[in-house]
Each structure stands twice: as C-alpha cells, then as structure tokens.
Amino acid sequence: MADLLATLHAEAFPPAERWTAQAMGLLLGLSGHFGLFAESDGEPLGFALGRAAAGEAEVITIGVRPSARRAGAGRALMEALMAEAASRGAEALFLEVSEANGPARGLYAALGAVEVGRRRRYYPDGTDALVLRLDITSCGAAKAE
Numbered sequence: 001m002a003d004l005l006a007t008l009h010a011e012a013f014p015p016a017e018r019w020t021a022q023a024m025g026l027l028l029g030l031s032g033h034f035g036l037f038a039e040s041d042g043e044p045l046g047f048a049l050g051r052a053a054a055g056e057a058e059v060i061t062i063g064v065r066p067s068a069r070r071a072g073a074g075r076a077l078m079e080a081l082m083a084e085a086a087s088r089g090a091e092a093l094f095l096e097v098s099e100a101n102g103p104a105r106g107l108y109a110a111l112g113a114v115e116v117g118r119r120r121r122y123y124p125d126g127t128d129a130l131v132l133r134l135d136i137t138s139c140g141a142a143k144a145e
C-alpha cells in the first residue's frame, strides 16, 4: 500500500512536495492513520490518507492523477474518508489547503467545508493555509453505542 500511495502522490504533486514510500509506510503505521484508493476497472486513480482520533479527524493528503481529474474521484475519496473517519468515532474532519489551490478549495467547498482558521505563509511558496472543517456526524455507518 505504501508503494502505491507514494507512486500516486508523485503523480499528483510537484517534485518538491513528493513523499517517499518509506514516509508513507511510517505514516500508515501510526495509530489512527488509514489510506484509501479510488480506482476504475482496477486502475488506481487517486488516494487519500487520513487520521482519526479522540472524536476528530484530519485529511493528511489527497490526490488524483492529473489524467483522471474532474471526473468525481476526488469527491469519492473525500466521501470515503469522511465515512471511514465517522466509523472511527470522529464528528469533525479538519484539513489545511493553500489559499492558492483552486481545485482543492473547490472540492472542499462543494462538500460543505467551512473556514475556521488561517496559517500565515504556511507553505514554502509563501501562501497562507486555510484551515477548514467538515461536520461528519451524518456520514457513514451509525456509531456503536
């Protein structure tokens, strides 16, 4: 799984932002972390890495192959991640996105994310990170009593 995550990450992000398979493996081994894939006819289209703990979850990274974009894979990955986080007891999902990342901001806005904070000059290119929150109380399987 770590190898495929790293391969897809390298396709989705610029070279300077790449994560190695070793880094992916380390993340997947940490408590509460999980990886998800989107595929079509057995062909991987995208990935997401999330974390859920103590009632809250976060999107660590998400990406779709450039050739597969704008066809619903990103939304499907986010919905799967929200359902997985909810099934692990999370009620809110947080994520950070560059204010300059139009496609990702469009995706999160389409899902109903609201801005709850801003980290000034957070990214190496000097752009701010917007901190977004999604309510996931109505996602996925009902929580165990």
Ligand SMILES: CC(C)(COP(=O)(O)OP(=O)(O)OC[C@H]1O[C@@H](n2cnc3c(N)ncnc32)[C@H](O)[C@@H]1OP(=O)(O)O)[C@@H](O)C(=O)NCCC(=O)NCCS
Pocket: 012, 013, 062, 063, 064, 065, 068, 069, 070, 071, 072, 073, 074, 075, 076, 096, 097, 098, 101, 102, 103, 104, 106, 107, 108, 110
């Ligand atoms: C962000 C990303 C994951 C979106 O994946 P995708 O498969 O293209 O997204 P979807 O096709 O599911 O789009 C769902 C909705 O998001 C919004 N959206 C997606 N791409 C958009 C774009 N380029 N411009 C504006 N809105 C966009 C739209 O509302 C879209 O719905 P619509 O197609 O019905 O209008 C993809 O662009 C990507 O991998 N980007 C590079 C990596 C990255 O920036 N990751 C996020 C880091 S925070």
